[in-house]
Amino acid sequence: MANMAGGAVSRATARVLLGVLACWSVALHAEVLALRLPAQLSTPELPNQISVAEVPNSISAPQVFVQAPAPQVAAPVHSPQISTNVSAPVPGERLSDWLLRQPSDPRAYPTGLLWQVPSERYAQAGLKRNLLIWLAVTETAPAAARANLTRMIKALPVTGRLPVPRADARWLQAHPKEDPVLQYNHALALPQLPRTVSVLTNEGKRCTLPHRTGSEARDYLRACEPGRVERMDRAWVVQADGAVRNFGIARWNAQAQDEAAPGALIWAPARDAGWSPQFSTMLAEFLATQGYDTLLAADAPPGVEPVSAVMPDSPTRDAVISANDWGLIGLLQTPTARMAKAGEARFHYSRVHPYERSSVLLQPLDWLEAGFRYTNIRNRLYGSAELSGNQTYKDKSVDVKIRLMKETARLPQFAVGITDVGGTGLFSSEYLVANKRSGNFDWSLGMGWGYMGSSGNISNPLSLLGKDFDTRAAPTGPSGGDVNTGLFFRGAAALFGGVQYHSPSEKWLFKAEYDGNNYQREPQTNNQAQRTPINLGIVYQYNPGVDIAVGFQRGDTLMLGLTWHTPLDRMNAPKVSDMPTPRIVAGRPTTQPVWVATASDISAMSGWPVRQISREGNVLEVVIDGASGAHWNNRIERMTAVLHRDAPAEIHKFIVIFAEQGIPMAERVILREPWVKQNVQRQVMPDRIQPIFATEPRAQFPTAPLWDRNEPRFAYSIVPSWQQNLGGPDGFLLFKAGVAAPARLKLSEDTSITGAVSLALLDNFDKFKYTGFSNLPRVRTLQREYMTTSPVTVPNLQVTHMGKLGGNQFYSVYGGYLESMFAGVGGEWLYRPWHSPFAFGIDANLVQQRNFQQDFGFKNAGSQTGYRVATGHATAYWDTGWKSTQVKLNVGRYLAGDMGATLDIGRSFNNGVTMGAWATKTNVSSIQFGEGSFDKGIYLRIPFDVMTTSRGGGVANLVYNPLTRDGGARLNRSIALYNTTISRSRLDTGYAPAGARAVGGPDE
C-alpha cells in the first residue's frame, strides 16, 4: 500500500522516459518497419550478378545425367526416379545458374529440389546408424513396426541432401550467401510436382493419399489411421524442401501449423506406442534427406490404403491466453494456470467498481509470471484532506505465479500463485489452479485462500495439517511490505473456476467463471452487492498486442479492461537510419585505401569510435575505444565488410581490439577468406567454419599505426531527462521532464572528468509536498527536496582514473559529485577473467550529503547537512549459464550505515533485454526501515539497440522500487568497472537482433 510513508521514486535515469517513449513508438512502428520490403532505395542498386533487363540463358534442351562427371565420388549418388529431371552441375557454377539451365517445364517442382553434397553424408550416415540401433535395441515399440521401419531405413540411401529453402534462381542470385557454388561431385535433381502426400503409419507402413490444399497433418492421419488419430499428440511433418517441423495435433495441444505440401511425409506416433520424441525427430530428420520419389520407391513393407478421402478440417490454432481483471493470465476475477511466453511484458488496466487496477506483469521464464499493481479504490480517500486533498486511495501489490506442471494428454497444467504478496495485504490471496484444454475450450478449476477464497465455499483442506490453517490473521497493518508467509494458505478457502472459449472468428474470446470471493467481506469494509458468483466477459483481440475486455460481474457490475502486451524478447527496430552495409564481393581491392575514410566508415557501420588502424605483416589491426550497444556481432560483421572492401589484397586476417580508457579488454579475430566465402556463397562441409572468434586481449596496443585518431578532448551531448514519483499522497504521478547535457573532458588516456547538467522544463512538482518519515539517516527520503529545489542541477561531476593491475584485475579511483545526493571519493577493484562466468569486485567510498540544489555546495541539506558515511561493497558476479541468468550479490555497508546484502537476479534474452529483481536485507529492523520492511524491486533493461533505428549505445533502465526508504540504500556510482569491462563478457557481447540469424562471435 502506498500510504503516508512516502511515494515511490523510480531510479529512472535521464534517458528512461525517452526509452519508454521510443520503445512504445518503435514497438508500434516496428510492425510497419518489419515489412520485408526495404524502406529506402536512395541509391538504387541491382543485386549482385544482375544486369538490367537481361534475358536469361537460353533454355537448353532437356539433359539427363544420372550422375555428375565425378571421378572421385566416395559413394554413388542416389539416382532419383524417372519423374525427376536430373542434370549434372558444371563445376564452379552457382545453383542459380544450374536452375536457369533447366528446361522450362510447368510440371517442375523447385520446392522438392534435391541438392546432394557428398561431404554431408558422414553426419547423415551417423543419423541412419543411430536410427537402426534404436530400432534394434528399444523394445518399447511394437516389434513388427520396428521391423518394418528397419527394413525401410536400411533401403534408403545416405544422400548428403541439403535443404534449399527457396529454390528460385532469381532470388538466389540476389542472395549469394544462399546460393552455393556447385562442385563436380555434387548432384542435383529437379523433381516434377507430386500429387500426393504420404503418411508413415505406426506399423511402419506407407499410406499415400492425394494432396489436398487446406489439409493439415491430422486430416491425412484421419484418412490413414482413423482408429488411432485420437491417441496421437504430435505429428512430425517432413516437407518436400527438407524442412522438418513437429506440431501438437491433439485437442489439448493443437497448434497452428503448416499444411503438408505435395511430397510431404507425416509421422505421428500414437501416445504410449513406445516411440520417443527423440526417435521421431531423428526419423524425420533422416527422411528429410530423401527425395519423395525415393521414399515411394524404397524397398518397404507393402503400403496401406487410406480408409477415407482427405477432408480438410478448419485450420488448427494456437491456444490463446489473455489477462484477467488483475492483469494476470486468467479469466475475469480468477487466474488460470496458463502462462505467457517468456519475454512478454504486459500492461493492463481494468475498471470494476469500486476498483481501478493498473498492472505491469513480466514473464522472465516460461514458468514464472510476476509483476506489480496499483489499485485505485475510487470510493475511499488516500488520507486526510490536508495531506492528499481528494485523491482516492491507492494500494500497491506484487504478484507471483509459478507453473508447477505443464499440461499433458491426461493431466492438466498446474500453477500456484500469490497475489498482493508483501503489501499491506488488502487483497492478499494464494491459489492453486489447474487448466485443461479441449479444442477451443480451456477449462480451469482452482482453490483460493485469502481474498480469493473469502466465500469459504469449501473447508480449507490444509486444516488437516494443523489448526493453524483454520484462521487467517489480519494483514500487517500500515507498514506493510513484509512477505506475510504466516498467512499463506490459511483461513477460509473457496473453489473457483471457469472456461474460456476461443471463437472461430479468431479475435473473440468468451469467458465465464465462478468467483470464489465474498464481496461482503471487502477490505476497508467496502462491501459490494453480489447477485451471483458467476461472471461473464468478452475479450476482443484488437491486434496482436492489444486486447479489449468487457465483462458483467457480480450480476450487476460492468467491467472494462484494456491490455497492451508485447514480446520484449523479440523486440527489434530495423536500422533504417544507418548506412547500408557495403556489398560484399569475393574480389579484393587493387588500390591502397585512404585510411581516414576507412576509419570513418567503420565508425558509421558499427557506431563505435575507431582509435587507430595498424598493420603487422599481413594482419590488419583496428582498435575500438569505448564500444557499447547490445548487438556486438552484428556491428563486427558490418565493420568487417568495410575492412574487406578497403584492406589491401594481401591482408588475410583482421583483428579488432576493444579498449576502455586506453586498456585493451578483448579481441575479435576475423579470418578474411572464410568470412568472405561465408558471405558470397552458401557453405557446405568442410568449409563451414566459424570465421570470427574472440580471443583474450594483448597487453599493449600495436605500435606504428597506419592511422591514429585525433580525438577531441571535450565531448558532450543533449538527452532528454525524466524523474517521477508514483503513487505518493500528493498525486499519483508527479513528474519532472527536461533535458540533460552529459559531457566528458579527457585529461589523459586513462583519466577523465565526466558530468552532466540537467535542466527541468516541465513538471507538476508544485503538488509535491510530502516528505516521508524515517527512523534512519535520511539518505534517500529527502527526495522531494532534491527534486524540487532547483530546476538546474549538476547530478554528476567527477574525475575518474582507471587502470589495469595485471591480466584480469582492474581498478578505478574517482572523486567529485558522484550522484545527485552524495559527493566524495572512492575506489573500486575488479577481478574479471576474460570470458569467465565469474567476477569479483570491491568498492569503497567516503561520501557526504550534497545540498538540495545539487550544485557545488553541501550546506543546504536539511537535517542531513554535513552527513558523512563510509560505504562500500564486495560484489560477486555469476553468469549461471542457465537461460542467460545472471546473479549478483553485494555485501557491505549502505548509505545509512546499515550493514547487509543485496541479491540481484536477472534473466537476459537473446536480443539483450533483461528482466530482473533485487532484494536488500540489512541489519535494520522492519520497524526501523518503515513501510516495505526491506528494500526490493524489479527492473527491466532494454538496450537502445532494440528500440532505435540506428545503432547506438545505452540502455533504458526501467526500475520499479515500491518504496524509497533509507535502509539498504546504495551509492549510485555512475562509473562501475563491471560495466566498463563488458567486452570481457561472453554473454553480454553475444546478443543478436531478434529474428536475425546469429553471426560471428564466440557464442555461436
Next chain:
Amino acid sequence: MIHHRFRLLSLCLALTALFLGGCGYTTPITQTVRVAIRGPVQDVDALKLNPDLRYLRVTVRGRVVLMVLGYVEPHAEGEIQTWYSSEGELMRLQNGRLVATAGLETDWRAVRNSSLPAWKEVSRQNAAGAATDYRRERDEMPGYRFGIVESVSLYAVAVPPNSKLVGVRAGDFRWFEEAVRGQADGLPSARYALRVIDGEPRVIYGEQCLSLDLCLAWQTWPAAQ
C-alpha cells in the same frame, strides 16, 4: 514548482536545441523519433533516379519503396518481369499482374493462370458487358499452402477514388477489378489501371493483396512512363 517565466525560457532553450538538432546534431534517439514521425523515407518520389534503370513505385502499408527491374524473361503468355528491392526481395509481374514474390512475409511462390485471355481480349469482352472469368492456382508461403485454386472474375470498373496511383490522373486510365469468387481467404479484390500504348493495352498500375494484412500497389515510375 518551476516558475512560469522560467518555464517559458526553458522551453525556448529546448526548442533552440531541437533546431540545432536540425542542423546536424543527431543521435539514435533523434533519428528514431524522426523515423517514427516522418517514416523511414524522406521522399521517395523526389529521389534522383538512374536513367539506366527501370523503376517500380510500390506502396505497402502506407510506405513507399522503389524496386528496380532486374530481368525480363520471355514467356508464351507474355514476358515476365522480375523486380528487386534493395534487400533482394523480388516481385514477378506478367502482363502487369503479380505472378510471384520471394522474400516477403507472405509470398506467392508461384501463380498459374489458366484460360486467362490477353488484356486486349479482356477489354473487348468487358466492352461487350461481360466479365472475364479464369482459374488461378497459387502456392503460398509460409505455411506450405500449395495448390490454392481460385475462380477469378475480371471486369471493368469506374475510376476508383482510393487508389495509390500518383503523378498522373487516375481518370486517364481504364480500370479493371479482379475478384476471387466464393473462397474463404477473403482477400480484397485486385485492381489494374490500363493505358493503350502502341495499340496494346498495358498495365500502368496494379494492386494485389497477398494476405489480409499485406497489400501491394505498384506503378511504373516515374509516373510519366
